[in-house]
Structures are given as C-alpha cells and as structure tokens.
Amino acid sequence: xxxxxxxxxxxxxxxxxxxxxxxxxxxxxxxxxxxxxxxxxxxxxxxxxxxxxxxxxxxxxxxxxxxxxxxxxxxxxxxxxxxxxxxxxxxxxxxxxxxxxxxxxxxxxxxxxxxxxxxxxxxxxxxxxxxxxxxxxxxxxxxxxxxxxxxxxxxxxxxxxxxxxxxxxxxxxxxxxxxxxxxxxxxxxxxx
Ligand SMILES: C[S@@+](CC[C@H](N)C(=O)[O-])C[C@H]1O[C@@H](n2cnc3c(N)ncnc32)[C@H](O)[C@@H]1O
Numbered sequence: 001x002x003x004x005x006x007x008x009x010x011x012x013x014x015x016x017x018x019x020x021x022x023x024x025x026x027x028x029x030x031x032x033x034x035x036x037x038x039x040x041x042x043x044x045x046x047x048x049x050x051x052x053x054x055x056x057x058x059x060x061x062x063x064x065x066x067x068x069x070x071x072x073x074x075x076x077x078x079x080x081x082x083x084x085x086x087x088x089x090x091x092x093x094x095x096x097x098x099x100x101x102x103x104x105x106x107x108x109x110x111x112x113x114x115x116x117x118x119x120x121x122x123x124x125x126x127x128x129x130x131x132x133x134x135x136x137x138x139x140x141x142x143x144x145x146x147x148x149x150x151x152x153x154x155x156x157x158x159x160x161x162x163x164x165x166x167x168x169x170x171x172x173x174x175x176x177x178x179x180x181x182x183x184x185x186x187x188x189x190x191x192x
C-alpha cells in the first residue's frame with residue numbers, strides 16, 4: 001500500500017486555510033471528508049436525478065463524487081462564488097458538468113441561463129448562517145420552487161438553525177450527523 005503524500009496533504013490544507021482567511025464565507029478550513037461526502041451524496045438519491053445542482057462546490061470534492069455516482073444521461077451544474085476555488089473547480093473535465101462562478105442567491109437566473117427550468121436534486125454546502133434571516137428564507141423559497149415534483153434538497157451544515165426554516169418550505173426533513181469531518185456536520189435531506 002502506498003504512503004499518503006504528506007506534502008500534498010499539507011499544501012491542500014494550507015491552500016484551503018489561506019482561502020478561508022481571505023474569505024470567511026468559504027466557511028470551512030478543509031474540504032469535506034470522504035465520510036461527509038459519502039453520506040451527502042447517498043442522501044441525494046442520484047439514480048432518479050436527471051438535473052442536479054450544487055451550491056458552493058469549492059474545489060470540487062463533492063462534485064467529483066457526484067459525477068462518479070450520477071447517471072450517464074444526467075447533468076450537473078456546480079456553482080462557486082470564490083474565484084480562487086472556482087479556478088480549481090473549472091479544471092474538472094466531464095461532458096455532464098457545467099461550472100459557474102456566481103452567487104447561488106441568483107440561482108433562478110443561473111439555471112435559466114443554462115437552459116434549465118428546474119432540478120431534481122440540489123445539494124448545498126453554502127453557509128446559510130452567513131446570510132441574513134431574509135436571505136436564508138429567499139434562498140430556501142427559490143430552491144423549493146425550482147425543484148421538480150419529487151425533488152430533494154440536501155444541505156450539509158455545521159449548525160441546526162436551518163431545520164425550522166426547511167420545514168417551512170419542504171414537506172419532510174430528515175436529519176443525519178457526520179462526526180468524521182472537521183468540523184462535524186449535519187446532513188439535512190428535505191423533500192419537496
Ligand atoms: C463549506 S464550503 C463547501 C466545500 C465543498 N463543497 C466541499 O465539500 O469541500 C462552502 C462553499 O460555499 C461557497 N459559497 C459561500 N457563499 C456562496 C454563495 N453565495 N454562492 C456561491 N458559493 C458560495 C464558499 O466559497 C465555499 O467554497
């Protein structure tokens with residue numbers, strides 16, 4: 001078995017840390033762990049999703065796993081705000097993937113610009129805690145409205161503050177917790 005490349009791990013961590021210090025809305029000092037990625041991607045129920053949207057894709061750790069698990073005829077629109085992280089995300093090459101450097105609060109405009117009227121699965125790592133109360137409600141309302149019937153919204157978050165709001169916009173909310181991540185995260189699965 002090969003040894004882990006500690007220099008590469010260190011440079012990934014330091015690179016993420018620098019982006020985090022420059023832009024606190026990045027909200028994580030490391031990319032999601034494989035445990036959090038696995039739990040989140042499983043919750044997305046990708047066998048039935050044809051149009052998939054990712055909010056806050058960063059360098060694409062979750063994006064790559066979604067691409068591994070999604071159907072060959074599905075499309076993935078991955079959105080990231082931070083320019084430095086977006087540069088890495090845009091290097092992922094897959095004909096089913098479209099990357100967008102933009103703000104998810106403009107999701108309806110972004111989707112329309114890419115010829116989509118709705119989505120079957122939306123996954124989000126964006127820190128809702130950084131938005132105003134009104135901003136959180138607006139994004140959840142738009143997200144729910146854009147989901148096709150039977151669609152689902154999966155959000156991985158550090159705190160539980162989103163739960164009552166999710167209940168306002170979705171018919172059911174499942175809550176899981178993944179401790180094997182720095183920091184530990186909740187994974188909320190909200191059904192339209
Ligand atoms: C917790 S990180 C997610 C990291 C990544 N998906 C992963 O699994 O490692 C949150 C990401 O959301 C991005 N973000 C924050 N606010 C955003 C916004 N309004 N629109 C788009 N991306 C945003 C941040 O730049 C950051 O990359």
